[in-house]
Amino acid sequence: MRIAFMGTPEFAVPSLGELIASGHDIVAVYSQPPRPRGRGQTVKPSPVQVLAETMGLPVFTPESLKAPEAVETFQSLDLDAACVVAYGQILLPAVLEAPRLGCFNLHGSLLPRWRGAAPIQRAVMAGDRETGVQIMRMSEGLDEGAILLSEQVTIRPDDTSASLAERMATIGAGLWPRALAAIERGGVTETPQAGEPTYARKIKPAEARIDWTRPAAQVDAHIRGLSPFPGAWFEAPGPDGPVRIKALMSAVAQGTGAPGQVLDGGLQIACGDGAVRLSRVQREGRAAQSAEDFLRGFALPTGARLG
Known part of the structure; x- marks a missing residue:
């Protein structure tokens, strides 16, 4: 399939690596623009951009994917699907509807628990004993889409958000080939979220x-x-x-x-x-x-x- 990958932090890197290995045609990688990082605040590309450029993939880093020219560029890619992992920008309906089969997101919780920006941190902070990774169809609402694939992950007593995120990133990356194969053949089961949602607001x-x-x-x-x-x-x-x-x-x-x-x-x-x-x-x-x-x-x- 012709796909775009959209992601920014280290958490998204294993997913991009898995998709590269899977043989799909990654025609574009979207990531947040280079930002000041580290103690010296040197402007550096995101971890996803670094991997994409290393592998010779075309990279797009628009300040806003809401800009008309950015939307038009995305629409012109003639995508079958978009795979999103912690990209960091809200996708307009025009973007969500551009790929033939849709846009899909890897989320770091068992939805509808911990919808939002900081699901891994909030799960550890709340003392949760388990969480998970899920691939869902993206919709206009905040993490409200139907679930395609899910894998539970135990939160260990000595887990930090970093150790848990590293484990979840690897497990989540492994879901992509299965999800895309099912999406491609039209055999995927999409399960609506059920239960009272909780929200993982950004850490203040x-x-x-x-x-x-x-x-x-x-x-x-x-x-x-x-x-x-x-x-x-x-x-x-x-x-x-x-x-x-x-x-x-x-x-x-x-x-x-x-x-x-x-x-x-x-x-x-x-x-x-x-x-x-x-x-x-x-x-x-x-x-x-x-x-x-x-x-x-x-x-x-x-x-x-x-x-």
Whole structure:
């Protein structure tokens, strides 16, 4: 089939790789324009663009796929289907209707739970024990389309959003050849979503701050769900005033104390109910470190209170 692939982040790369290997004619790859990335804010192409250009595929990076000229270009591609994975732009009806067989999206949850921008982070933050990857037919509504294929994924107690996303990206990529084969022969079953939807709204900076008054299980899920980006954070007392520190990995631990109180010399912190032990942290402006390495250079005595 003549297909376009539309995706931007690392999560979409395995899907593009699988589609390249499947032998379909990828006539266009759409990705978000190059953006400033990394500590130096150097303008770089997206991971999807890098792979596409490496494989010699034509790449389109319009600032907006709503612009008339961008829509016309897409319509002129004479596509059988479009495969979308975390592209990052809303598709107009004129775009959705352009491919002969339709546009299809790989979504990182078991719909209708966690429709929206941050389904993997929200699932970990909510303490969900399972999630999944699904290929659905795209419609005008937000992640409201019928489901073609689905695979459940267990959320492990030590999963961060990064580790879970990596696993889900690989599993999801494997669904594409099966889905496209069924779509091509007209033998696909499309199942409407059922149940009350929940929404995975975009992560706001203000909600990244750790609330130590919450139960330990919720604090732990909050930390792992926001790791590595944007990173759940707290303030610790420093010699020149409060120091912001990101918590990148944690686990529920035994212990009691006032919320935010340091309970021992190994970064065990009291919560509203129970405690968590931080195992990986990052001081503002510095590289991530294990708790042991961090404590060698930053005094955080037992009894100190974190904000």
